[in-house]
Amino acid sequence: MDQTQEKAPRPQDQTSVFVTRKRTFTLAFLGVALIFVISAVATDYEVIGGLESIPKAVVWMARHFIPDAKAWSRLPYILSKLSETALVSVAVTVCAAICAFFFSLPGTKTTKTAPWIARIVRIIAAFFRNVPDIVWAILLLFSFGENILTGFFALFFATFGMLTRTFIETIDEVSASCVEALYATGATSLQTVFNGVIPSSLPEIVSWVLYMIETNIRSSTLIGMLTATGIGYLFDLYYKRMDYSSASLVVISIVILVIAIEILSNKIRKVIM
Amino acid sequence: MSELDIAGQPPLSLEISQYIRKTRGGKIKTATKSRSDHAIKITIFVLLTLTIYGFATFNYKNVDIAKALAGTWSNIKVLFGQPKLTYGTWGGSLKALFVTFSLGALATIFGAIIAFFGSLLCAKNIANSFVANITKSFVAFIRAVPTILWVLIFTVAAGLGSVAAVIGLTFHSAGYLIKAYAESIEEMDEGTIEALKASGASFWQIVFQAILPSSISRMTAWTFLRFEINFTNALAVGAAAGVGGIGFDLYMAGNHYFDLRELGFITYIVVAAVILLEMIATKIKATVR
């Protein structure tokens, strides 16, 4: 919408703008309301019950979801599982990022590959990105069983797909101009990648890796429940035993880890960008 | 050409040499070490070390990796090559898909409503910085808890069902959208708000007459992007917390019936839905930019 027009003292104009705007808003509002009603019916969602449940949940959490002495005694074990999950997330992201970087290169304009190769790269990336990580996890469970590698590969595939697309976009955006100049000096594609593409896109890439690590910690908690590994498994265990105070300590430890990583990555991002 | 001939070039004059930096080995340095390059190097080094340390310490439970990978490969071929419904029906799957869509939609709508007001407390150009910081910390806390844990917590607190799933999904959506909306608001023209303030407009007048109209298109785009994410999250929550939808069907096919073909069929439905959403999201992104 045009703001200058709003400020201008032109009453007729203004009213017509307001009328159309009102109509659009009303239509949009009705549309959203319709989606809401249909969705609520489809999922048996109780609107009132939902609203009531929030204060109930807060009360319940205040009463039961607080670590007690028994929970604190489990802290070392919780931390060991937490570090396992964190390490898996880092390892997955780093491995996927390395693979995705080299895989994305033929998909970018910087390597002057044939268009059909670039197309294939994009299709493969789309495949890995669009098959949800839980499908991979369930599939991998068949052969790997409840193993740390199940979650590793499930997250690896999803992260690989996601990062490949991101890297293609990033690299084309950041390094197009210097790449052209390097080719013009007679450099080969490999030389151009190492002297132009990598130096100019590295900060963006590192920043994406940090972001994916953060995301993967949350995802691997969920995957861990399916594959019985890491902190997700531990939460599930305490939760099913109804040992909510231990479960709460698990949640608190995750929160602290994730926030610490977020703060650290933001600091790093500020320096490197 | 002789001027440029490298072999026969004259020695460097003193004036130039004083600017040349040398390494300890007496070679001419070429790189500069900026703070940012340094930080990148350290970050990469730490990440690689953690990765190696991780691989060295993981408990692999003696799994035969080669065999498991070979098995997985043949499973992938069955999954994607021979999809077939045995336990479920077409209608049932589509209905479950719709449930997952609906869970995502509800969470997106709730998240958007909360985020709209939350972002007003957060956006630098309109909010008071004290309130903004408190809101941001609160959002950071909410986002730090994985969605599935919120769902499970609310399952105990509010009983199993769509309520717990929707609330769990809403928490993250709100956190994500608050940040996104706040950025959209921050991007708007400073002058507009100033001018309206000067003309004596109230806060809500400013919000509805200036902020909303100018950032609504970006906000809509973000909201749809979040819907895409919520769909995948609803899927995962369905599988891991058993709250229904097509995610639960995935879980049943794989972990209950152990039927790869059934899993394959449902996967195809899911992937088709995800691709459709991604295509719409890309379109929306392009129009907003």
Added chain:
Amino acid sequence: MPILEFKNVSKIYNNTTKALTDISFSVSEGEFVSIIGPSGSGKSTILRCINRLVDATQGSIIFDGHDIKQADKKEIRQVRKKAGMIFQHYNLVDRLSVIENVLHGRLGYKSVISGVIGHYTEAEKEKAFQILAMLGLTEQAYKRCDELSGGQKQRVGIARSLMQEPRLILCDEPIASLDPSSSKIIMDYLSNINETMKITCIANLHQVDVALRYAKRIIGITAGQIVYDGPPEKLTKAKIYDIYQSDEGELITDVK
């Protein structure tokens, strides 16, 4: 013997856009040629055909005795080594130091491996410093390129192309992003390089007055065709009007 010869060159992008139609001209060693013409007339396309950043559709381009249209990958590398290129937006690797960017000019001479790991000989590094000194950039040698001003960046671009020991320098609107005083500095350097080093220069320029002042020969193109090829003295108002058609001609009538 001409160093560069275009024989009936045409270029059609994507089977649809006609960028060049039947272009013929030849440039002898040591010339300073300026190509002028309205936006989209095909100036950049001509330069890019020379170092094969773009493949001409028809005709032949002879550079230093070789037909570069027939060149294979290895020969293209040879051609690019001998033809330096300078860009409107400098096209440096912004996060690397000035000296590293200058040394990139040697990549065409290196084996793939030593180029990849960035191994340069001491002689090459000294050469790079000498070129920087010549362009008044010694003090900037260890700065990162994103810390430089536009004029300094363009001088790094020139240094990089000189590092190639080129026979020919292709300048694609070298001063289009610069203020008048930096533009003058850059053009003076280019003309100096052309005169003292006998390096042939072909520069695409938007500013007719600059082209007239520096070039010894002007090629005017419109819609992919040469409409003027001759010395600057003979470029009359009417001819300029011809090249730019309508309005733009009037904008620059004060030149002569």
